[in-house]
Amino acid sequence: MKKIIVATCVIGLMLVFSGLPLNAITSGYTSESSIPQKLNDCHIDITVHDVWNLLNNTGNGIQIPIDVRFKYEWNEGFIDTPYPEHPRWYSLSMLKTEDGLQAFMDMYAGEDVILYCKAGSRSLEGSQILCDAGFIGTVYNMLGGINAWKAGGYPIRTNTEPDAPEINGSLKGGPGEELTYNFSTTDAEADGVYFWIDWNDSTTPEWTGPFAHDEEITLTHIWEEEGTYLIKAKAKDIFDEESELAELVVSIVENQPPTAPTIDGPLGGKPGIEYEYTFISTDLDGDPVMYSIDWGDYNTEWTEFVDSSEEITLKHIWIEEGEYTVKAKAKDIHDAESNWSEFEVTIPRHRLRFYLWYEWYLERFPLLERLFGMIKV
Numbered sequence: 001m002k003k004i005i006v007a008t009c010v011i012g013l014m015l016v017f018s019g020l021p022l023n024a025i026t027s028g029y030t031s032e033s034s035i036p037q038k039l040n041d042c043h044i045d046i047t048v049h050d051v052w053n054l055l056n057n058t059g060n061g062i063q064i065p066i067d068v069r070f071k072y073e074w075n076e077g078f079i080d081t082p083y084p085e086h087p088r089w090y091s092l093s094m095l096k097t098e099d100g101l102q103a104f105m106d107m108y109a110g111e112d113v114i115l116y117c118k119a120g121s122r123s124l125e126g127s128q129i130l131c132d133a134g135f136i137g138t139v140y141n142m143l144g145g146i147n148a149w150k151a152g153g154y155p156i157r158t159n160t161e162p163d164a165p166e167i168n169g170s171l172k173g174g175p176g177e178e179l180t181y182n183f184s185t186t187d188a189e190a191d192g193v194y195f196w197i198d199w200n201d202s203t204t205p206e207w208t209g210p211f212a213h214d215e216e217i218t219l220t221h222i223w224e225e226e227g228t229y230l231i232k233a234k235a236k237d238i239f240d241e242e243s244e245l246a247e248l249v250v251s252i253v254e255n256q257p258p259t260a261p262t263i264d265g266p267l268g269g270k271p272g273i274e275y276e277y278t279f280i281s282t283d284l285d286g287d288p289v290m291y292s293i294d295w296g297d298y299n300t301e302w303t304e305f306v307d308s309s310e311e312i313t314l315k316h317i318w319i320e321e322g323e324y325t326v327k328a329k330a331k332d333i334h335d336a337e338s339n340w341s342e343f344e345v346t347i348p349r350h351r352l353r354f355y356l357w358y359e360w361y362l363e364r365f366p367l368l369e370r371l372f373g374m375i376k377v
Contacts, residue, residue, distance in 0.1 A: 043115075043127035043139040048149045051114055051142050055081040063112040063140070068092040068126045073118065079146060080155040083192060083210075086238055092122045095129050109136050116142035116149070161241040162187040162213070165195060165233045167248040172285065174255040174334055178220050181248075183233055187213035191237040198232040199223075210238060223252045256284035257336035258308070261291060261328040263343035271347055274317045281330035281338060283308040289330045296324035296345070305333065318347040 046054075054063045065087040067078050074089045081087065094100035113130075115123040120143055127141040142149075150156065162185045169181030183195050194209030199221050211217055223229060229250045236242040258281045265277030279291050288305040295316050306312055318324060326343040 042131040043124075043141045045143050046114065046140045047143055048152045048154060051079075051116075051140070051149075052081075052152075052154050054114070055085040058085065061112060063114055064088060064108065065114045065116060065142075066090050066108075066126075067117070067146075068095065068115055068122050069117050069146075075158065077146075077156040077158050079116065079149055080157040083238055088240065092117070092126050095126050101129065101133055104130075105133060105135055112138040112140070114140040114142055117145045119145040119147050157189070159191070159237065159239050159241055160188050162191075162193050162235040162237055162243045164244040165235050165246045167231060167233055167246055169248070170250065171248075172251050172253070172287070173223070175224055175226055175252055176222060177252075177255075177334065178222050179250070180218060180220050181231070182216050182218050184216040185213070185235040185243060187235075187237050189237070190214075191239065193235045193237055196234050196236070196242075200229040200231060201225075205232075207236070213237075223250075226252050226254065228252075253285070255287075255332065255334045255336050258283040258287075258289045258330035258332055258338045260339040260341045261330050263326060263328055263341055265343070266345070268346040268348055269318070271319055271321055272317060274315050276313055276315050277326065277343070278311050278313050279328050280309065280311040283330070283332050285332070287332040287334065289332050292329050292331065294327040296326055297322075308332075318345070321347050323347075 051065070054060060055065060063085055065079060065081060065085070067074050067087050067089045068091055069089075070091060070093075071089065078087050078089070090104060095104060115126045115130075117123040117126075120141070123141050123145060127139050130139050144151075146156065165183050165185045167181060167183055170179040173179045183197070185193055185195075187193055190213050192210035193213050194207045195211070195217060196205055196207050197219065198205040201223055203221075208217075208219075229252060231248040231250060233246045233248075234243050261279045261281040263277060263279055266275050269275050279293070281289050281291070283289050286308050289308055290305045291303045291312065292300065293303070293314060294300045295318075297318055297320075299316070301314075303312060303314070324345045324347060326345055327340050328343075329340045330338040
């Protein structure tokens, strides 16, 4: 009997000096912190209350919750925590495969992950799989799963994929020309989004983001060879839910310059009088064109872009008498320019001199104007 008492006292003294409560022998955790510490480099069991505190404070690092339930369970609702400590889905069945386990280990190497399921058994199994595989990082197991999370009054949410992106930009271009494209999408839950762009050439498609769910992004691209290219784009939210694909066809061809403009208008006139002239050019690729006009009197101008083969009208006044050569050329949206066209204008024209004298004389002798009028009748 004395031996039993002595042995009991010895064990009690060992516990006192070690500073461990009796339940620490079986649980493997100290009671000095609300967040348990891991034992033997394995997983850490953690309450939903501690999970909530961890995932709402990035000051203690980034912890990533991993939902290991089936996909249909995830779709029915998952824990709602803010970015960047928002949940990801990675089922236990995926962890049980060699490829799936390796993909997880590569994806989350060095991270703190919190596994959870419905009630806690699957997350415990997943935690042990990671420990046995030598996962580099910290593995937490959320006790009680999402059931305990709901019982604790913590929020859950559902998710839908973003809308298929809208693509706006150039439909045509030339080899080596930098073209600009805008991509936008909307997300019903206003989550951040990523864009995946496939330019249909030798470049490797990749995700870029995250961006605000209603933010338009602008990207440029250069195709080096002629051809027809199909741009493909899709969006995903921070939960990796992907949209449908959007597509845009782009034609890359060597650009042809516009034709030299045709100029039409008066061949002569008076100084100080405004005259109208028309200009028209056709772009062989159907691109919009703009015109450079040299009026021959040191006045030049560029017009705005107009459609190919659209006639434009411009006005000009020559202040002094003289022989003027009006010159015009067209330029398309790819900066390809036509040859110059020329149009000769005389201010005044020689054959107009008699008419101008005659008009001056009638202004001063109205009776002659009336007499000439009677003769015409």
